[in-house]
Amino acid sequence: MAGAAKWLALPGPGPWIAVLAVATLAAVVLDGLYGAGPTRTRASHALGSLALGAAASWAMFLAWSPAPAGHDPLLQAVAWWLLVLPVFALGAATPGVEGPRVVARLAASQAAPAVLLAFTPALGFRPVGMLAAGLVRIAAPPLHPACLAAAEALSAGGLCVLLVAGVVVGGPLAVSSAVALPEGIARWLVMGLAVAAGVTGMAAPSEPHLLRRVAAWASVQAGLAVLLARLPESAVGRDPAALALSHLAASAAGLPLLLFTLGRVVVWTRVADLAAHGGLLSSTLVRAQAVVASALASILIAAQAPLALLAALLSASLGVERVFLGIALAGWIGAALGLVLGAYRMVRGRRAAPGEPVPELGRLEALLTLLLIAAAVLSLIYPRAWSAPPAWTSGARASAPGPPSLR
């Protein structure tokens, strides 16, 4: 009981693992109960999502463990490497040619952050190395193409766990490392992330694939979270690291809601192209409201980023960086617009061809949707719940034992 209480204590790994658990539950229900294909395919999707959630939970548990486990980057790299196996299985379980064709790309992209993390001892635990590993893990722009490929290839549930696992495992590391960066490099980081997030977000509304729009949204939020961590406290009015972690967690908590509601429609239509979804929900009132509510709720709970960017833009303490922050804000607006327009098209758009309407929201779906909304809102209203593992803060790193000496 004491161990469990310690686990659930705030701050700690508990809140992050709770977000992951919610995402895994949504994925298992979506793929296992409502997924397309025979029982075996649905079961394999659900098991793959469960395995990925479990592997990511272990990685989180390890990161928060006391020394020496929590301070050994090689051991944590092992945990990151193990995420590759369930991703391979998820890709393999995807029917048709898309799964096998993309599985190599997914497995390589999931291995990349693990490889980078394993080399951090060689680089003297400098924050740049750890930041690189974290950015690749959370698929921050411009390192997000594999995430978009996953959106096309995986099921909606598998994509949900993949995105959320990436954020909860790599997000705290990315934010902690960004905070520890020297000033000169941090400036370039802010400008680079701002431009990348801006371009990705502004391109999102033109994306025809519904799940790719969601993946682009997730990627933009991840990039903005790291950017927020380097804004001056005087500009944003609160601790930037805490703000970044809170935004990251809220965005991650919104993803299961978004993917569950949209994923049900994608599963029913069997395609994710928005052209096939136009006006599909015009005759199903409750489901249409659920889709719109999920899109708006996801946007609202991720509102910390644009508010902070706006505050920084209006702040006198920043110079030419404000231009870049403006680009980042435009990216957030573009990504949000992509979600809103997609939902609107599904509800009010023109039907491409007459056909059977989507079934109305069932009781279980409604219950789960409400639960996901509640989880997303909770993540927003408890910002102090979100912290980074002590081993990844600069103070702990300085006192951590180094790798064994050869001499």
Next chain:
Amino acid sequence: MSGTSRRGFAIRVGLVSWAALSLLAASTLTGIAPRLVFDGQMALDLPAFLLIALVAAGSAVSALMAAASSAPRATPLILATLAALTWALAACSLDLASAAVLWGAGWILAAAAMGRAGGPERLEAAVKVQGLGAASALILVLGAALASGLAGSTHLLEAGYQLAARPDSHVLALASARVVLVGIALAAAWVPFHFWAPDALGAGPRPVALVFALAAPLAASLALARVLLALDPTLQLLQVNWRGGLFAFAALTGAVGGSVALVQRDAARLTAYLTVVQCAELFPALVAEPGEGRLWMRAAIAHGVALAPAWLALAAWSEASGEATDWNALSGRGRRVPLQAFLWVAALALAAGFPGGVRFLARPEMARAAPDPWLWALLLALSTLLQWAAVVRLARVLFLQGAADWTGASAPPSRGARAWPAWIVVALAIAFEIWFALAAWRPLFSGARDFGLLPGG
């Protein structure tokens, strides 16, 4: 020509081993070997013994694998072992001319090993090995000649001293060093001098390929380490950025080898190219500190322990089980023989750096020991990812591609049940690698003792 029986194979290998040990004992007792050492012609230090031990272990494991195949052939393996031992002696030789002769002899034996294995592909590989090997030996002779002309001696230590003491021949001094480097690079299969490796390793008998994959790069890197130590004063005087040059070699080898490995449609050639990439991972040990043998020994052991299971698995798949290795034949084959396919993929994954393998621990350590850890970390990370992508590609072909059902007459026959000794060897090799990585890697050669590369360095 049919292969010999297992008993005949064992008798031949046993006889040759007994003859080799007798020769070694005789040369020691009669004083020939000690005289070479004390006269300064050979450097039989701990790295040299380690190299010979790794070659011997590789040959022993290859013999075990060859014995497990359906038609074991002793002659190619014996010739390959002799070639490897000759290369090892060349790496221990402190006389450039003698080393060139030994390298040349080794290449002749290697070509003979390939040719004796039979088959048009192997004959073609033998011609390539012979040609490039002769080129390597001739280039080393040229290097020895330049050194002799400049320094008045082909002895490595004397030449290094004399070249530093004669600042009026900078261009030729640099040229002689570069010529020797090219000769060694040909032996080590570093890009762009790697052309013998894909054919010799990919088309040759697997036991022979394992011996070559172990011996050639290790011997060449040890030889280069001694050359760098001897020429270090000269290179410092001439302000040559030799570390940058070696980084360029490593980057080319890793990037080109890894990229080409990704587009291969045959598992044997894929493994050959992965071996070429892994040869580049010996470079950090060379650039760290001239004369430091400890890093080279750790890198050499990591190379050997990681490489062996991959080639053993390929041998078990292609020779013991009689399965083809091209993509068309492999497509979906893993679903029919899942345990064997899993062992194969696991062996390659550990060699690529998956946790549990010795390379997972060795790579960050090598990057940290190099003077520019950032560059080497980036290079080794890229190498890891390219190798990992190639392994995943193989796993995809084995398990995810092909027809869903393999039943009845449409499924090609497999000797899987009779090849179980070979797969047991593979499983043991994988288990050994994991044990070694977890238990034996960290304390290996640790401590304050100095492991220098040259006598009286």
